[in-house]
Amino acid sequence: MTSTYLNQRELKGFLKLADVMIPGEGDLPSFSSTNFVNFIDLVLEEVNDTDLGDLKFLFGLLAIMPNFLIHWSMLFVENFQIGPDFLKGNLAKIEIGLKGIIYSLYYSRLPDHNADGDKIFKVLGWETNIPGLQKQNNTQKEKELCNGGERPAQFL
Amino acid sequence: MENKIYDVIIVGAGVSGSFIADQLTKEGMKCLMLEAGPFLDKDTYPTHEVVTSSKMYWSGGIELNKNASLAFLRPKVVGGGSIVNQALLDRFDEEAFGDWRSKSSISYLNNKDMASWYDQAESKISIQTIPENVRNRNAKIFLKGMEQNGFSAKALTRAQSGCEYEKGNDCIECLSGCRIDSKQSMPVTTLKSALDQGLKLVSLFEVKNIKTSGDGVEISGIRNKKDVKKFKAKKLVLAAGAIGNSLLLLRSGFKDSNPSIGENFYTHPQYMSLGVYKDPVNSFKSAFQSVKSDDPKFRKWGFKLENVFAPPAGLSMLIPGHGKAHVGDMRKIPYMACIEVAVRDTNPGKISIDNKGRTVIDKKLNSEDKKRRDKGIEIINNIFSSTGAEKIIKGNTAIGLHLMGGCVLGTDANKSVTNPEFNLHSSKNVFIADSSVFPSAPGINPSLTIMALSIMASQNIISGF
Ligand SMILES: Cc1cc2nc3c(=O)[nH]c(=O)nc-3n(C[C@H](O)[C@H](O)[C@H](O)COP(=O)(O)OP(=O)(O)OC[C@H]3O[C@@H](n4cnc5c(N)ncnc54)[C@H](O)[C@@H]3O)c2cc1C
Numbered sequence: 001m002t003s004t005y006l007n008q009r010e011l012k013g014f015l016k017l018a019d020v021m022i023p024g025e026g027d028l029p030s031f032s033s034t035n036f037v038n039f040i041d042l043v044l045e046e047v048n049d050t051d052l053g054d055l056k057f058l059f060g061l062l063a064i065m066p067n068f069l070i071h072w073s074m075l076f077v078e079n080f081q082i083g084p085d086f087l088k089g090n091l092a093k094i095e096i097g098l099k100g101i102i103y104s105l106y107y108s109r110l111p112d113h114n115a116d117g118d119k120i121f122k123v124l125g126w127e128t129n130i131p132g133l134q135k136q137n138n139t140q141k142e143k144e145l146c147n148g149g150e151r152p153a154q155f156l
Numbered sequence: 157m158e159n160k161i162y163d164v165i166i167v168g169a170g171v172s173g174s175f176i177a178d179q180l181t182k183e184g185m186k187c188l189m190l191e192a193g194p195f196l197d198k199d200t201y202p203t204h205e206v207v208t209s210s211k212m213y214w215s216g217g218i219e220l221n222k223n224a225s226l227a228f229l230r231p232k233v234v235g236g237g238s239i240v241n242q243a244l245l246d247r248f249d250e251e252a253f254g255d256w257r258s259k260s261s262i263s264y265l266n267n268k269d270m271a272s273w274y275d276q277a278e279s280k281i282s283i284q285t286i287p288e289n290v291r292n293r294n295a296k297i298f299l300k301g302m303e304q305n306g307f308s309a310k311a312l313t314r315a316q317s318g319c320e321y322e323k324g325n326d327c328i329e330c331l332s333g334c335r336i337d338s339k340q341s342m343p344v345t346t347l348k349s350a351l352d353q354g355l356k357l358v359s360l361f362e363v364k365n366i367k368t369s370g371d372g373v374e375i376s377g378i379r380n381k382k383d384v385k386k387f388k389a390k391k392l393v394l395a396a397g398a399i400g401n402s403l404l405l406l407r408s409g410f411k412d413s414n415p416s417i418g419e420n421f422y423t424h425p426q427y428m429s430l431g432v433y434k435d436p437v438n439s440f441k442s443a444f445q446s447v448k449s450d451d452p453k454f455r456k457w458g459f460k461l462e463n464v465f466a467p468p469a470g471l472s473m474l475i476p477g478h479g480k481a482h483v484g485d486m487r488k489i490p491y492m493a494c495i496e497v498a499v500r501d502t503n504p505g506k507i508s509i510d511n512k513g514r515t516v517i518d519k520k521l522n523s524e525d526k527k528r529r530d531k532g533i534e535i536i537n538n539i540f541s542s543t544g545a546e547k548i549i550k551g552n553t554a555i556g557l558h559l560m561g562g563c564v565l566g567t568d569a570n571k572s573v574t575n576p577e578f579n580l581h582s583s584k585n586v587f588i589a590d591s592s593v594f595p596s597a598p599g600i601n602p603s604l605t606i607m608a609l610s611i612m613a614s615q616n617i618i619s620g621f
Contacts, residue, residue: 021478028483042206046216050514074478085223092224096473096553100209100217103472107486108206125490126468128326128440133335 001037005044005052006059011037013062018102020070027123035112036105043101051097058094162188162356162389164617165375167363167404169193170236171603172590172610173395174342174350175277179614181353185621188356188387190377193233195359197343201239201333205469208332212240219399221505221519226425228517228556230399234359237397237603238341239333241557242445242464243315245283245604247274251455252598259595260566262576270608277607281340282317286446290321294439295446297431297493298463301539302449310450315340315603321442328444328467361385366392366408368583391617394563394580394588395610401592402507402562403515405573405580413582414573420564421505421519422597423556427529428464428474428496431540432547436490439465458500458528460599461536465494474551485549495539496551497532498558500599501525507562519556558602560594578613584620589613 001011015032024030031037044052062070077095080088107124109117121127164180166173169191180187193212202208209217218227231237249267256265264270288311291299302309319327319338330339337344351357363377373392378384394401402418411417449461466474468489475485505519521529533550540548566572569581574593580586589610591602598605
């Protein structure tokens with residue numbers, strides 16, 4: 001488990017939160033029992049420096065928080081309705097930001113050692129096809145393409 | 157700095173940029189197009205949603221308004237919105253143009269004068285009406301519910317050339333780019349012809365600054381997050397979209413000479429609801445969006461209903477909560493139908509930058525907008541209830557996909573940014589004709605009108621040479 005942006009403690013905090021969000025149930029694996037954390041840099045490399053600093057601080061904090069407190073905090077963030085606009089806004093930003101990272105890694109059919117991505121899609125009943133095309137499953141290639149490994153800048 | 161002086165530099169390879177590039181290069185003009193996103197194609201579009209959102213949209217997927225009540229999806233890829241959008245095309249009606257005329261005082265904004273520009277835009281792409289026989293159960297539920305509640309609906313018209321649903325194609329996949337080149341995205345239509353006609357395109361190039369002088373423009377930016385480069389041209393076309401254009405002009409110090417930059421920002425805020433049924437709905441199969449509301453009452457009430465769906469990661473953001481309850485709802489995806497209300501918003505927002513240079517989007521719903529939203533949601537609930545939904549899930553996140561305004565058209569330089577000839581009020585060398593020039597929210601899909609305005613603006617650019 002490595003990341004260019006998060007240290008081991010921050011990764012531990014991230015995984016604790018991710019398991020509160022996706023604890024695993026029946027035939028659906030918990031977040032931490034998959035290898036999706038290995039793809040976290042896909043998302044983090046697009047986050048600006050200020051937000052990344054905030055995320056690192058938060059994950060570091062979560063690493064030492066008990067799970068029940070993380071769960072309560074999430075409930076608080078999700079249900080906070082009263083209070084000043086700026087506080088509501090900041091809590092909503094935290095909720096959307098954290099869910100965005102965790103859910104998009106879990107529900108993207110990413111390839112991992114156990115083919116968990118495929119399993120999850122099967123359990124969800126998500127079956128889409130374009131029969132004439134082969135299913136691609138080369139996330140590293142996709143990432144490279146989007147980060148400049150694609151066609152050369154034309155005519156420069 | 158490259159020594160060459162181009163005739164025109166175009167910032168943004170989206171809908172407007174591509175249409176303009178096609179027109180200008182056809183006349184033999186030497187054009188350079190600069191685009192911040194990657195240049196992908198049918199063989200390289202992402203197949204994992206997290207890659208799509210993090211690499212084909214700005215800011216890693218979504219941008220939020222100040223109080224995080226609205227999430228904006230802003231494409232960042234060669235082809236812009238035409239790669240990831242649903243490609244639904246509609247001409248504006250007199251209601252939309254009437255509002256534009258009253259806000260801008262521009263008389264050509266009417267159906268009659270715009271007709272020939274629409275004709276030209278439509279001739280550049282293949283447009284098809286989605287046939288009845290490919291409607292999935294999501295569409296059938298929508299149609300039945302609309303009928304039972306006394307409202308009319310009709311088939312959608314889409315920029316596509318042959319989706320071959322009968323072969324079993326599930327077109328929700330094309331929200332990450334169409335892998336069979338049926339969707340009429342810019343790289344297979346106008347951008348393709350512009351490239352064939354000699355357009356130079358640099359992808360992964362984020363323009364950071366614009367300088368204008370009497371005889372031309374100088375553009376600087378960063379390629380691939382590391383190499384700083386500068387280019388010069390006689391004229392500049394800003395086609396970076398509503399947020400992109402506003403930010404570029406603000407960061408380049410144009411606010412003093414154009415006080416309205418960033419003002420009048422609209423988004424058609426969209427609220428999705430999910431109806432959960434006893435039997436499978438499989439909303440993700442076949443043509444995942446094929447019908448729409450077509451009721452004159454909705455136009456009067458200021459919203460439209462769309463019969464949509466989203467891939468799993470997108471749905472996970474709509475479904476409220478976390479933990480086992482959230483997973484429990486995710487398991488019901490095959491049993492879900494989905495309808496969204498898109499509000500024709502009346503309350504203008506504002507795009508600005510804070511003292512650290514960060515983007516700030518101040519956009520709220522006023523009481524009229526909330527009334528429109530709530531009326532739409534009430535009708536959606538009635539549609540679901542009358543068609544046997546066992547549970548209704550109100551979407552957690554409101555989204556803005558139609559990002560419009562910020563550099564609006566008008567005759568008054570104090571209230572608008574772009575003049576009727578599509579020039580920045582303060583510079584004859586800068587042209588804008590993309591979604592940022594919309595004076596208000598039309599309540600109708602914007603792309604076709606962006607195409608028409610872009611062709612119109614191109615004629616002005618060409619005649620100035
Ligand atoms: C999911 C989705 C579905 C949609 N469905 C529909 C639909 O069905 N029908 C419809 O009419 N509309 C739809 N839209 C909206 C439509 O796609 C947009 O209105 C349209 O693309 C706007 O065109 P544009 O030329 O103004 O900007 P865009 O097409 O967004 O292009 C702007 C380009 O400029 C680039 N850019 C921005 N800043 C810079 C910079 N500083 N340097 C270099 N490049 C820059 C961006 O990366 C982008 O590629 C949808 C949008 C989304 C996101």
